[in-house]
Amino acid sequence: MQTYNNAINIKDLFFKYEKEYVLEDINFQVRENDFLTILGPNGGGKSTLVKLILGILKLQKGSIDIFNRAFLKESLNIGYVPQSTDINLSFPIKVLEVVMMAQNKQQTRYFGYSKDEKIQALNALEQVGMGEFAHRRISFLSGGQRQRVLIARALFGKPKILLLDEPTSNIDVVACGEIYQTLKELNKDITVVVISHDLSLVLKYANKAVYINKKLSYHDLSSMKEEFSNLNSNVSEIELLQMLGQCKC
Amino acid sequence: MLEALSYTFMQNAVIAGVLVSIISGIIGSLIVVNRMVFLAGGIAHSAYGGIGVSIYFSLPMLLSTSLFSIVVALFISVITYKNRQKLDTIIGLTWAIGMSFGILLVDLTPGYNADLISYLFGSILAVNTNDIIFMSIILFLIILILGFFYRDILAVSYDNAYAKIRGVKTRLFYTIILLMASLSIVIAIKIVGLILVIALLSIPTFIAEKFSDSLLGMMIFAALFSMFFTLMGLGLSYTYDLSSGPSIILISSVSMITVIIFEKLCKHKIFKNTN
Numbered sequence: 001m002q003t004y005n006n007a008i009n010i011k012d013l014f015f016k017y018e019k020e021y022v023l024e025d026i027n028f029q030v031r032e033n034d035f036l037t038i039l040g041p042n043g044g045g046k047s048t049l050v051k052l053i054l055g056i057l058k059l060q061k062g063s064i065d066i067f068n069r070a071f072l073k074e075s076l077n078i079g080y081v082p083q084s085t086d087i088n089l090s091f092p093i094k095v096l097e098v099v100m101m102a103q104n105k106q107q108t109r110y111f112g113y114s115k116d117e118k119i120q121a122l123n124a125l126e127q128v129g130m131g132e133f134a135h136r137r138i139s140f141l142s143g144g145q146r147q148r149v150l151i152a153r154a155l156f157g158k159p160k161i162l163l164l165d166e167p168t169s170n171i172d173v174v175a176c177g178e179i180y181q182t183l184k185e186l187n188k189d190i191t192v193v194v195i196s197h198d199l200s201l202v203l204k205y206a207n208k209a210v211y212i213n214k215k216l217s218y219h220d221l222s223s224m225k226e227e228f229s230n231l232n233s234n235v236s237e238i239e240l241l242q243m244l245g246q247c248k249c
Numbered sequence: 250m251l252e253a254l255s256y257t258f259m260q261n262a263v264i265a266g267v268l269v270s271i272i273s274g275i276i277g278s279l280i281v282v283n284r285m286v287f288l289a290g291g292i293a294h295s296a297y298g299g300i301g302v303s304i305y306f307s308l309p310m311l312l313s314t315s316l317f318s319i320v321v322a323l324f325i326s327v328i329t330y331k332n333r334q335k336l337d338t339i340i341g342l343t344w345a346i347g348m349s350f351g352i353l354l355v356d357l358t359p360g361y362n363a364d365l366i367s368y369l370f371g372s373i374l375a376v377n378t379n380d381i382i383f384m385s386i387i388l389f390l391i392i393l394i395l396g397f398f399y400r401d402i403l404a405v406s407y408d409n410a411y412a413k414i415r416g417v418k419t420r421l422f423y424t425i426i427l428l429m430a431s432l433s434i435v436i437a438i439k440i441v442g443l444i445l446v447i448a449l450l451s452i453p454t455f456i457a458e459k460f461s462d463s464l465l466g467m468m469i470f471a472a473l474f475s476m477f478f479t480l481m482g483l484g485l486s487y488t489y490d491l492s493s494g495p496s497i498i499l500i501s502s503v504s505m506i507t508v509i510i511f512e513k514l515c516k517h518k519i520f521k522n523t524n
């Protein structure tokens with residue numbers, strides 16, 4: 001039997017903000033080079049889980065291991081693409097500079113960036129097909145292009161895991177597909193974890209899915225795909241979500 | 250026009266104008282990209298409390314207003330960092346309380362009938378050597394902080410949440426931005442006065458934003474525009490014997506309107522050509 005490395009290993013995780021638990025008894029593993037999707041209703045605890053994985057929120061009960069080491073500053077191993085809701089779109093900044101923002105341990109250079117950083121940022125942009133836009137101002141890009149730049153920013157530190165929080169929420173259908181295609185490419189070398197509502201896309205590209213609504217159900221999509229293909233192809237998202245939420249495989 | 254430069258007060262005014270332009274170019278850009286214009290307005294008006302304190306206790310004006318605004322900025326930073334929704338309310342409060350406090354202190358100062366208009370509209374022609382030294386120190390500090398922490402300040406301004414995840418001390422830099430803003434506002438009050446501070450901090454940056462593709466570029470352009478407006482305004486006020494503050498702002502706003510009209514015309518033309 002093939003042995004896998006666990007990229008993320010979550011055990012007996014409970015979390016509450018005030019009195020009530022938002023996450024209860026969460027147990028699951030993300031294996032190296034998985035393409036995992038986190039599904040679930042709003043308020044179901046998806047973002048809380050992401051914040052716990054990133055180390056923004058403190059663990060209360062249970063454990064999160066990243067590459068078999070207990071969670072410390074391991075979040076640097078994770079490239080994170082946040083929901084782009086609060087970004088000032090008219091900010092005067094070039095694409096390359098946005099990507100280099102990922103670097104916090106800067107070699108102090110007066111107002112500047114080192115050549116290495118620029119090369120690394122350019123590489124990250126080329127990985128997502130945005131190399132030619134490096135010196136454009138970010139406000140001149142389309143929503144899909146901006147999202148690619150944010151993915152490049154997450155790739156900047158050469159992370160082993162890429163974690164995306166609803167990367168396609170404000171983007172048209174074509175650009176959505178393109179972004180998932182890029183993620184699929186990246187998935188050859190990197191573990192990808194996506195929070196998403198685009199079920200059809202998820203089923204097309206992901207190989208695992210977890211459904212979180214306080215508790216968690218885990219799905220190996222590769223074994224479920226046949227099941228899905230037997231269904232009417234016009235199966236509604238709600239039906240799918242219900243399936244994912246109920247089945248205990 | 251040039252003979253005016255032989256007067257010391259005019260030389261001081263020109264030097265002060267240049268210094269304040271550089272400061273407001275830098276800080277104005279930071280305020281605009283961080284969407285803190287209203288916040289800057291709050292600090293500017295509450296600085297009036299500092300003016301009251303200085304008159305009542307006969308303390309040096311720049312020193313006491315600076316300290317007063319620093320306290321206000323720290324107060325705002327502590328209360329609003331976690332809860333940005335409260336920001337509007339807190340700004341409104343400090344705005345009103347600071348001003349009322351200042352005016353009451355002036356009322357209570359025996360035998361004092363100050364020319365309050367000069368604090369409302371600035372008194373660039375009354376700038377003395379001490380003021381210039383104070384401004385130079387502030388400018389030096391701002392450039393130093395910005396030089397060392399440019400990337401952190403950029404990260405916090407562009408995407409605060411992400412910067413925090415990357416380990417940038419966002420709270421520290423939020424406070425630093427506020428502190429630099431409040432000191433700069435105190436200085437700008439001296440030049441264009443309380444009422445028009447916001448215009449000097451925002452009009453040149455508004456124009457500069459259109460020409461720049463980096464924050465640093467925006468700061469440099471804004472400083473240059475600001476310098477141009479201040480010196481033109483000074484010239485105008487000298488030639489026609491007008492108040493300096495409003496003259497500076499008038500030149501700035503006319504330029505801004507020209508840029509907007511020009512931009513609209515250009516877009517219109519491009520639009521027509523592509524069709």
